[in-house]
Amino acid sequence: MNIAVVGLGLIGGSVCKALKQKTSHTVFGIDINDIIKQNALKLEAVDYVIEPDKLVNIDIIFLCLYPMESVKFIKDNIAFLKKACIVTDVCGIKTYIENELDLFLKQNGCYYVGGHPMAGKETSGFFNSNASLLQGASYILTVSPHTDSAAFNKINDIIKILGCSVIVTDSNAHDKIIAYTSQLAHIVSSSYVKSPTVQFEKGFTGGSFQDMTRVALLNENMWADLFLLNKDNITREIDNLTEKLKEFKNAICDGDKKRLAVLLSEGKKIKQKHL
Amino acid sequence: MNIAVVGLGLIGGSVCKALKQKTSHTVFGIDINDIIKQNALKLEAVDYVIEPDKLVNIDIIFLCLYPMESVKFIKDNIAFLKKACIVTDVCGIKTYIENELDLFLKQNGCYYVGGHPMAGKETSGFFNSNASLLQGASYILTVSPHTDSAAFNKINDIIKILGCSVIVTDSNAHDKIIAYTSQLAHIVSSSYVKSPTVQFEKGFTGGSFQDMTRVALLNENMWADLFLLNKDNITREIDNLTEKLKEFKNAICDGDKKRLAVLLSEGKKIKQKHL
Numbered sequence: 001m002n003i004a005v006v007g008l009g010l011i012g013g014s015v016c017k018a019l020k021q022k023t024s025h026t027v028f029g030i031d032i033n034d035i036i037k038q039n040a041l042k043l044e045a046v047d048y049v050i051e052p053d054k055l056v057n058i059d060i061i062f063l064c065l066y067p068m069e070s071v072k073f074i075k076d077n078i079a080f081l082k083k084a085c086i087v088t089d090v091c092g093i094k095t096y097i098e099n100e101l102d103l104f105l106k107q108n109g110c111y112y113v114g115g116h117p118m119a120g121k122e123t124s125g126f127f128n129s130n131a132s133l134l135q136g137a138s139y140i141l142t143v144s145p146h147t148d149s150a151a152f153n154k155i156n157d158i159i160k161i162l163g164c165s166v167i168v169t170d171s172n173a174h175d176k177i178i179a180y181t182s183q184l185a186h187i188v189s190s191s192y193v194k195s196p197t198v199q200f201e202k203g204f205t206g207g208s209f210q211d212m213t214r215v216a217l218l219n220e221n222m223w224a225d226l227f228l229l230n231k232d233n234i235t236r237e238i239d240n241l242t243e244k245l246k247e248f249k250n251a252i253c254d255g256d257k258k259r260l261a262v263l264l265s266e267g268k269k270i271k272q273k274h275l
Numbered sequence: 276m277n278i279a280v281v282g283l284g285l286i287g288g289s290v291c292k293a294l295k296q297k298t299s300h301t302v303f304g305i306d307i308n309d310i311i312k313q314n315a316l317k318l319e320a321v322d323y324v325i326e327p328d329k330l331v332n333i334d335i336i337f338l339c340l341y342p343m344e345s346v347k348f349i350k351d352n353i354a355f356l357k358k359a360c361i362v363t364d365v366c367g368i369k370t371y372i373e374n375e376l377d378l379f380l381k382q383n384g385c386y387y388v389g390g391h392p393m394a395g396k397e398t399s400g401f402f403n404s405n406a407s408l409l410q411g412a413s414y415i416l417t418v419s420p421h422t423d424s425a426a427f428n429k430i431n432d433i434i435k436i437l438g439c440s441v442i443v444t445d446s447n448a449h450d451k452i453i454a455y456t457s458q459l460a461h462i463v464s465s466s467y468v469k470s471p472t473v474q475f476e477k478g479f480t481g482g483s484f485q486d487m488t489r490v491a492l493l494n495e496n497m498w499a500d501l502f503l504l505n506k507d508n509i510t511r512e513i514d515n516l517t518e519k520l521k522e523f524k525n526a527i528c529d530g531d532k533k534r535l536a537v538l539l540s541e542g543k544k545i546k547q548k549h550l
Contacts, residue, residue: 072344138478167478177479180472185483188463190542191519193549195512201549203413204452205441206393208460209549210436211486217547220539223411224532231527237470238524240299242517244466249513252506257499264495271491274468274476 001059004028012064013129014047055080057072063089071100093229094171111151115140139164163235189216263272276334279303287339288404291320292394330355346375363484368504369446388424397492414439454508464491
């Protein structure tokens, strides 16, 4: 098949490289940056680079842009899409993309399958991409009432060949869970480093500070979009965490050792079930 | 020299094993548990096990008990200590121990040097101890106006031989910084796992959930004591973090992308200075 990857950043570049390494599909790269396109060709991360008006030959599109850019790309270029083309994305938010593209693509004779690889790192861009980024990662696929099962199966098969474990859910569940497992962690990390005490941390940690703050190295524009597109879920998680922190503070202020040990013990028991 | 290690848990056991492996000092173990004492002998983690009334021959004591037990051990057994014995501890709180033992030991012809190895793991007890736990770790030593420089140098030399990097500070600075780099992280981890959404996390994380919650596996009684003995510092850090989380929440509720990107960018810049 002919597969196009739109946006040759960290994830898009890694998808290209994994497709080239692990499948015999022909890989087409689309990007706005000439240097990156030339490098993608030189490194054989793609077979060809194309402009959007050549999408008519493409069977599957991997949208590897930010959420709003992903939607815009499809709406701007819908006239060029091949009939029965399958479009999948890699955004960290799924209800917004599904609301914008699922029915829209169907009405235009194409298919949408939502995707979100649980892979990333603290550096971005094509030059940090590699095929192994996806190896062993969870890759969430979302289904809706409009999902075409043949289209879903094609994406599912490719994702598995790329070395990922596929998790299937719906877009609402995805956004609710990801607000907790990923988005909240980024907000906590970014908040954690802002204590005035941070200036003295060197030599005073056995690793917990590093773990707690690792994901503060993030792409601020992408994450700002993700938070705003998942407002209700992420604010609920912030409220919940704030409430739990307050319980600790109250027990400490009250000098209530018994209560404090219970709070810690409850946390330990939950963590033991979620290693 | 004759060195006694009091309390053969994770840290005490590791100190014994590192002393045996890396020095020619004679190592004496003190513990209340017979099985652990017999195993320490069998594994040659110690040369001898003794009761506290045999401390008269000991030049250096490593107190490896919880904070209040550490203080109680010295006060109960002060009569048995050799003149000019150096006592050092490994507690995660330093003002309390210093207030209780520094002058008290000096008035009894002995010396106190505060210590806190930045080493640990999510399992406790002698059977999880090993010499390599301390290798490469920061080891904080605290000094006070009463600190004897010869006593300090002896402890400093031993700690370096055990493979640690020594950081020297005073007890107030230690407690302030450790509230942030370590204690707050444990409270955040323990709070983070308590979201109702935790039941769905499996497959929905690329590692940030794991990093964020690693230290929720803790010894609740030890940490409850540490928090209560550092009340002002830890509650200030909880307040600060809560305030920063609120800034994120407000920007999200307001749909203020620009503000959100600034908040994230500020966090990223701080993290880049504190990798």
